[in-house]
Amino acid sequence: MAQVCLTLQYDGTQYHGWQVQPNGVTVQQVLQDAIQTVTGIRASVTGCSRTDSGVHARHFYCTTVLPERFPPEQFVKALNANLPRDIVVSACVPVEEDFHPRYSAVKKRYVYYIWNGAVRNPFWEKYSLHHRNKLDEKSMNETASLFVGTYDFSAFCSSASEVQDKVRTIYRADVLRDGDLICFTIEGNGFLYNMVRIIVGTILEVETGKLSRQTVYQALTSGNRQHAGLTSPACGLFLDEVFYTH
Amino acid sequence: MAQVCLTLQYDGTQYHGWQVQPNGVTVQQVLQDAIQTVTGIRASVTGCSRTDSGVHARHFYCTTVLPERFPPEQFVKALNANLPRDIVVSACVPVEEDFHPRYSAVKKRYVYYIWNGAVRNPFWEKYSLHHRNKLDEKSMNETASLFVGTYDFSAFCSSASEVQDKVRTIYRADVLRDGDLICFTIEGNGFLYNMVRIIVGTILEVETGKLSRQTVYQALTSGNRQHAGLTSPACGLFLDEVFYTH
Numbered sequence: 001m002a003q004v005c006l007t008l009q010y011d012g013t014q015y016h017g018w019q020v021q022p023n024g025v026t027v028q029q030v031l032q033d034a035i036q037t038v039t040g041i042r043a044s045v046t047g048c049s050r051t052d053s054g055v056h057a058r059h060f061y062c063t064t065v066l067p068e069r070f071p072p073e074q075f076v077k078a079l080n081a082n083l084p085r086d087i088v089v090s091a092c093v094p095v096e097e098d099f100h101p102r103y104s105a106v107k108k109r110y111v112y113y114i115w116n117g118a119v120r121n122p123f124w125e126k127y128s129l130h131h132r133n134k135l136d137e138k139s140m141n142e143t144a145s146l147f148v149g150t151y152d153f154s155a156f157c158s159s160a161s162e163v164q165d166k167v168r169t170i171y172r173a174d175v176l177r178d179g180d181l182i183c184f185t186i187e188g189n190g191f192l193y194n195m196v197r198i199i200v201g202t203i204l205e206v207e208t209g210k211l212s213r214q215t216v217y218q219a220l221t222s223g224n225r226q227h228a229g230l231t232s233p234a235c236g237l238f239l240d241e242v243f244y245t246h
Numbered sequence: 247m248a249q250v251c252l253t254l255q256y257d258g259t260q261y262h263g264w265q266v267q268p269n270g271v272t273v274q275q276v277l278q279d280a281i282q283t284v285t286g287i288r289a290s291v292t293g294c295s296r297t298d299s300g301v302h303a304r305h306f307y308c309t310t311v312l313p314e315r316f317p318p319e320q321f322v323k324a325l326n327a328n329l330p331r332d333i334v335v336s337a338c339v340p341v342e343e344d345f346h347p348r349y350s351a352v353k354k355r356y357v358y359y360i361w362n363g364a365v366r367n368p369f370w371e372k373y374s375l376h377h378r379n380k381l382d383e384k385s386m387n388e389t390a391s392l393f394v395g396t397y398d399f400s401a402f403c404s405s406a407s408e409v410q411d412k413v414r415t416i417y418r419a420d421v422l423r424d425g426d427l428i429c430f431t432i433e434g435n436g437f438l439y440n441m442v443r444i445i446v447g448t449i450l451e452v453e454t455g456k457l458s459r460q461t462v463y464q465a466l467t468s469g470n471r472q473h474a475g476l477t478s479p480a481c482g483l484f485l486d487e488v489f490y491t492h
Contacts, residue, residue: 009368010368011371056369080366085366085371086371088368089365119322119334120331122255123302
């Protein structure tokens with residue numbers, strides 16, 4: 001048996017997130033089932049992130065063990081033939097035993113889409129938050145830039161989180177508009193539970209006048225969840241990339 | 247009552263095409279139901295095209311009658327509140343009584359997407375044909391250009407068609423690549439049943455060596471369906487725009 005790292009892409013709409021759980025189908029479970037069908041072995045799979053229910057992934061990395069007799073390329077084909085159409089394995093590479101998809105990661109990039117048209121867009125329905133009133137992307141960008149730096153992100157974390165150290169460094173946070181589509185990109189050395197979705201909710205509340213930038217800055221320095229915005233819906237969020245080298 | 251023209255966008259995946267039919271839910275039926283809920287009247291709706299089962303639309307025009315008391319803008323909002331998430335009304339404008347969404351059209355544009363990656367893309371799964379082997383878009387473009395002009399398109403028409411005159415003029419037919427996504431765009435004064443899907447199937451068969459460009463040209467001049475390629479799947483096809491003025 002050798003350790004391999006799989007790259008996945010998935011549409012999270014139908015899944016209760018990555019991690020196996022008792023109530024609801026998860027990506028991890030579906031993948032483990034497919035691996036068992038292909039290899040005959042129930043191998044466990046370790047993911048790079050515990051994406052939430054409904055969150056999508058463009059590059060999700062996970063490790064598992066593979067019997068030596070399976071060439072990685074054939075394994076990818078066989079897995080894809082046994083996976084539903086909303087989960088795809090795009091690569092399989094051998095990795096060292098000390099490689100861990102979560103702990104070896106040095107940076108992650110998330111993208112959040114907002115459909116900012118007067119009416120909904122049926123093709124972006126599952127992949128964006130619809131915000132009807134015209135948003136000012138320059139102003140949003142200014143708010144986004146507040147998050148760049150090293151802060152205790154306690155205010156931008158679900159109360160369900162059990163993580164102790166909530167200090168994270170954000171390297172990039174910006175907003176781009178392409179027609180009616182607004183794309184928020186954020187890169188950091190790590191993210192807390194619901195962190196990106198609360199940051200997006202906060203940026204939107206600054207635009208709608210419910211929060212001021214000063215309050216956002218207070219949230220970053222005080223760690224008070226009350227100073228931050230609501231959690232935006234999962235459907236707009238994509239785990240875009242995970243980086244393992246600086 | 248005044249005649250209005252509605253602009254729709256829809257994800258056709260779940261529908262048996264536009265036109266009401268006994269076996270299966272259609273976009274027309276769902277729209278007529280929503281109109282009845284909003285106005286209390288069972289008004290019929292006339293569409294610009296009979297899109298097939300599974301085909302999508304970015305700009306689909308249809309006419310209906312609206313009681314004078316409904317301002318178009320409110321009608322749009324009320325309709326959208328009563329439509330499923332895969333059908334959206336993006337506009338409603340009053341039109342002259344002699345306006346007909348199908349017969350008044352002078353040009354239509356269709357777009358067909360091919361996902362040309364080694365593995366499937368879960369986000370394009372419902373909106374493209376997956377073609378695994380690398381395609382040469384320049385060569386495809388050359389084949390596409392054969393279709394520009396006025397021809398009897400009998401060879402590029404489903405045998406189920408009951409249309410007599412099969413002469414159509416194609417103004418534009420080209421292929422563009424954006425990464426792994428190939429986009430085929432075609433504009434013409436009219437299209438026969440399955441015409442775009444058979445043209446796409448034909449272009450692909452030239453790429454895979456099953457057909458030569460000479461055979462394609464023969465199909466255009468002979469009208470022999472045997473000289474053309476297979477019908478490509480509906481999911482990759484979008485009715486992109488309908489033009490009412492030159």
